[in-house]
Amino acid sequence: xxxxxxxxxxxxxxxxxxxxxxxxxxxxxxxxxxxxxxxxxxxxxxxxxxxxxxxxxxxxxxxxxxxxxxxxxxxxxxxxxxxx
Numbered sequence: 001x002x003x004x005x006x007x008x009x010x011x012x013x014x015x016x017x018x019x020x021x022x023x024x025x026x027x028x029x030x031x032x033x034x035x036x037x038x039x040x041x042x043x044x045x046x047x048x049x050x051x052x053x054x055x056x057x058x059x060x061x062x063x064x065x066x067x068x069x070x071x072x073x074x075x076x077x078x079x080x081x082x083x084x
Contacts, residue, residue, distance in 0.1 A: 025066040026067055026068075048060055048063070
């Protein structure tokens with residue numbers, strides 16, 4: 001399977017800021033967000049609650065934050081190859 005550069009850019013876009021994911025974290029629902037976007041979007045600072053923009057589920061953000069999305073990190077380091 002081959003992906004175009006545009007496909008990869010779309011797959012690696014943060015749904016909150018619409019930029020390429022930076023320090024991507026994976027939410028319990030499977031979605032990914034930038035670490036910074038998660039921290040800025042916590043609705044309840046006392047209980048560290050975040051509402052997922054895509055599934056609308058409420059997630060409690062661990063003190064150490066959600067785990068890094070290693071698959072997205074690897075994908076961001078790959079250079080797309082043109083296939084003719």
